[in-house]
Amino acid sequence: MEAGIVGLPNVGKSTLFNALTSSQSAQSENYPFCTIEPNEGIVSVPDPRLQRITKYIKPQKIIPAALKLVDIAGIVKGASDGEGLGNKFLTHIREVDAIVQVVRCFDDPDVIHVAGKVDPLADIDTIDTELMLADMQTLENAIGKAQRAARAGDKEAKVRLDAIEKCNAHLETEQPLRTLTLSDAEAKAISSFGLLTAKPILYVANVSENDLEGKDPLVTLVRDHADKAGAGIVCVSAKLESEIAELDPADRDEMLADVGLAEPALHHIARAIYKTLGLQSYFTAGEKEVRAWTIPVGATGPQAAGVIHSDFEKGFIRAEVYTLEDLETYGNEKDIRQAGKLRVEGKDYIVQDGDICHFLNKT
Template structure:
């Protein structure tokens, strides 16, 4: 799964993308960099890894990784092919969630494409273009579904009902992500429409260095907008984060202290994107490495094992699981086992965030 980073021109989108994928922000034991010109691998900082390593001696620590796509900037008329509109829309259709960078800083040296800074107007510009593109897609899919429905196809009939609900929302200026179904079949059919505004959104408020707490008027307006949508906001100063990403760990810590931050805002952002994609982490720990593995929230133990290797899922027998608190209390895996705190879980077990696991399999 991957998230796309979007925004109007000159909002700091590419600066943030480059900082997120810079090697300096990542673990020294794992190479993070740009995979393709617009695709990056991003570390998800997790202090639990260091805690595990303090009890289980290992050669390296590897955090979980997520993919981030820097999508071409959008301008008014993108849904009609203006600017790089077609490229923008095709790339955003392929990602699983959207991180929307919104300019919340004033700088006379950086021209805003609309002539002034207004984050809500900017959000509405991109939302409008996505909704217009979705309307075109819905109209096209309605024509095809009607032909199939005439044959008595029940799935096509249900699809028509869902398309009608989507069209009603879009015509009212509301994104499709506000539409939900309790019925798993209908929810699946909605996802299969691949509508742009059905994707989850995280707003990234690009703030000024004078407002690192993100309490300024522009950010406040974005927070209010996100709250009304049931979404979230992460405030980041792209300029500062870009500088931090280029420093070694010692200089970075000194600079963070000087500006009153405990960690780079990009660390907070990476974890927020991870959550946006519906991920949680479980850990494996041994002599070679302590590693965080991304797994979908609600995944079963065999599915989690399959993240490591498909053979682990195919031949899954059981999982041996314990919690980080158990490790802190008992100091070693052997002591956890001796205390009867090592749980044996089967195929139906739903993974919990922070589980430390050993998988047994046979193929």
Template sequence: MKAGIVGLPNVGKSTLFNALTSSKTAQAANYPFCTIEPNEGVVSVPDDRLERITKYIVPKKIVPAALRLVDIAGIVKGASEGQGLGNKFLSHIREVDAILQVVRCFEDSDIVHVAGTVDPLADVEVIETELMLADLQTLDNALPRAERAAKGGDKEATRRVEGIKLCLEQLGKDEPLRKLQLDPEVAKAISSFGLMTAKPILYVANVDETDILGQGPLVGKLKAFAEKIGAEVVPVCAKLESEIAELDEADRKEMLESAGLNEPALTVLARAAYRVLGLQSYFTAGVQEVRAWTVPVGATAPQAAGVIHTDFEKGFIRAEIYSLEDLETYKSEKEIKAAGKLRVEGKSYIMQDGDICHFLVNS
């Protein structure tokens, strides 16, 4: 699963990406289209539960969950018609699972805004409009082919035609596809299109150092809009975060305290992106390593085992599961078992966020 960082040119996308991935490469110059091919990176998802587990099970290694990020070039008005290499950039968005839109929420005369004025809602509208227009083009082009295939009795094509028409109707009302509830089979039939406005979205308010907590009027406008559509906003000062990312642990802590932050805003952002992607973590814990594994919300125990190794899903027998709260109460797996708190779950078990697991499988 991966999230794409998008936005207008010069809103701080690449600065944010470099900070998230702790990249120490030179920042792009202050010009549109600095990023042409998308950069990809992996960021750890901070989780204090790992440290809590290691108080009782001391491992040689701790491995947090990871999130793949893609830094996509700035989208401009007219991108859906090819402006600013827009078609190429939009194709990169089709390949991600969620969108993190960086929205400029600061004034700075030294950094040119492509529209000439800073207006978070106008920026959001430009990106959303271009993505909707691109989705319309995709669906309009796909409909004749799907209709021809459906006439031949292809059930998958029939579902595809139904999905395309429902999506076109939604877009015709100037509504993004993420608000549209489709039958799972119909959604599956059109999933190959990579429809961009169907992807979940998280807004990243890029603020300056005078509004670290995002309490200013520009962020306020963005939050009010996001609340109406059921989205989340995370305020981040990309400039400050990029400086923090370059520091060692001691200096980082000091800089955070001086800025009035308990943790880097990037930590909050990584966790929010994880939620937007519909992901959760379960843990394996032993003397070799304590590790967070990523599964979609709703995954079964065999599917979770398959994340460790594909053969584990095929050979799944059962899972032995306990909670972090039980570990903190009873102090060891042995005592958890003695207290009757070690659960044995079968193939139909739905994984819960934070489960600590041992899987038994046929080798």
């Protein structure tokens, strides 16, 4: 699964992407449409639980979870009608699983805002409007075929038509589709459409270096909007994080201490994106490696095993599971087993975030 970073030109979107992916590419020029093709990067998801596990199980290596990010060129008003690079941008968004929208929450006369003033809610509205217009066009293109098939007695087409009509009605209220509840059958019927506003969203408030806690009134506006939309929000100074990312570890720690941060804000963003994508981690732990494996929330034991290897899902027999708290209490897996804390779970077990698992499979 992957997330796409979007925003108007000159809000700090590519600076943030480069910092997240430790990209050393040159900074883009201070004008719109500087990123023509979407850049992609893999980002580790910092997880303190990995270090806690390695206090008791000493591995040869530690492997964190990772996620894929796509830096999508800046969207402008009229994109759905072909303005700027138009539908090319919208196609890139259609291919990701979640949206990370960077909004500028600081003034800087040296960095031109495409709208001439800093107004994060207006920026959000611009992108929401373009994505909703694009969704309306997608639904309009699909409705005729669904109507004809439904009239011919196709039951699946009838479900699809109902879903299209519900989506259209919702969009006409100027609300994104992520705020619309569809039945599982309806959602499945239109899943191939790649509707943009149905994707989960995370807001990243790009703040000044003097407002790392996000106390500026502009941030408050974004925070209130995110709360009403049921979305997450993270505050970050993209410029500062970019500078921190370029430092050696020792200098990085010193700079973090100087600005009062326990860890880079990028770590918070990576974890927030992971959550926005509906993902969680379970762990495998042994002398060879301690590793975080990425699964969707709600994955079963066989599905979790299949992330390691598809044969593990097919041949799944059972999972042996314990928690990090068990490990910290008893010190090792042998004592966890002797204390009766090692659980044996079957095919219907829903793997929980943070489970430490061994999978037994048919060989």
